[in-house]
Amino acid sequence: MPSERARVLITVKASPEPSKTYGDTVCVAGVRLHDDGSVSWVRIYPVAFRHLDSELQFKKFEVIEVDLTRSTKDARAESYRPNWETLSRQKQGDKFKTYPMDARGHVLDQLIGPTMCDLRAGVEADLNAQSLGLAEVRELKSLRFEDHGPWTDEQVASMTAAMSQPDLFGEIDTTPVLITPRYKVHYDYRCMNPDCKGHKPRILDMELSALQHHYRFRSDDELKAIITKKFHTEVWNEKVRTYFFVGNFGDIVKRKNFSVLGVYRPQRESDYRATLF
Numbered sequence: 001m002p003s004e005r006a007r008v009l010i011t012v013k014a015s016p017e018p019s020k021t022y023g024d025t026v027c028v029a030g031v032r033l034h035d036d037g038s039v040s041w042v043r044i045y046p047v048a049f050r051h052l053d054s055e056l057q058f059k060k061f062e063v064i065e066v067d068l069t070r071s072t073k074d075a076r077a078e079s080y081r082p083n084w085e086t087l088s089r090q091k092q093g094d095k096f097k098t099y100p101m102d103a104r105g106h107v108l109d110q111l112i113g114p115t116m117c118d119l120r121a122g123v124e125a126d127l128n129a130q131s132l133g134l135a136e137v138r139e140l141k142s143l144r145f146e147d148h149g150p151w152t153d154e155q156v157a158s159m160t161a162a163m164s165q166p167d168l169f170g171e172i173d174t175t176p177v178l179i180t181p182r183y184k185v186h187y188d189y190r191c192m193n194p195d196c197k198g199h200k201p202r203i204l205d206m207e208l209s210a211l212q213h214h215y216r217f218r219s220d221d222e223l224k225a226i227i228t229k230k231f232h233t234e235v236w237n238e239k240v241r242t243y244f245f246v247g248n249f250g251d252i253v254k255r256k257n258f259s260v261l262g263v264y265r266p267q268r269e270s271d272y273r274a275t276l277f
């Protein structure tokens with residue numbers, strides 16, 4: 001498969017999941033910025049993000065350049081495999097540069113499209129239909145928490161086996177083994193479809209995993225309050241418009257299930273579609 005050079009505005013990094021090959025991997029999604037000014041969704045997978053050199057650990061809302069190859073195992077149009085040896089990140093002084101807020105808004109407002117109900121209906125009609133989207137939220141109910149529980153024996157065995165394999169240079173991966181978060185957290189919301197009966201997706205956002213890890217010694221109630229503030233109060237209030245970055249699963253059996261991978265919440269009065277760059 002030929003590779004192609006892509007400029008990608010990174011919009012979401014999903015929660016890390018155990019992997020047989022890499023220990024653990026994440027799914028990264030973003031927006032391809034084409035030379036003619038058009039934009040399109042892209043999914044970059046697999047990404048052994050925690051195991052990348054720190055110089056390669058790009059941040060959300062950076063624009064990266066990387067060679068991508070169409071995924072042979074995944075027929076969804078947005079799915080590509082990355083070649084990290086070709087990664088280039090933009091620096092400004094000593095720091096890696098993130099895309100300015102107005103420019104982000106200009107790109108993302110163009111991608112606000114099908115409602116969550118429409119995306120689901122699309123996949124019901126064609127398993128390879130649009131698999132990433134930015135779905136507007138009409139009503140957001142309280143978060144739902146569920147105990148995460150331990151990894152399965154199979155997951156633990158594959159993580160341990162993958163990480164004890166020496167790499168090409170004979171070195172063993174010393175990244176700490178991925179620990180489980182305390183909670184699985186679900187949204188409960190209605191999209192803009194007037195007939196929407198509601199959606200209850202799991203939040204699979206790396207920031208949720210990171211937050212739970214950072215506050216892992218807090219009590220259950222304290223941790224729930226911290227998560228609620230960041231994933232509910234700050235995303236659903238009179239000051240902002242609220243959209244979920246949604247994506248479905250590669251597994252054909254689960255293909256109709258979309259998770260929330262992140263939140264886009266511009267100021268309520270903003271309208272970036274009219275902005276020229």
Ligand SMILES: [Zn+2]
Pocket residue numbers: 115116117118190191192193196197198199
């Ligand atoms: Zn809906």
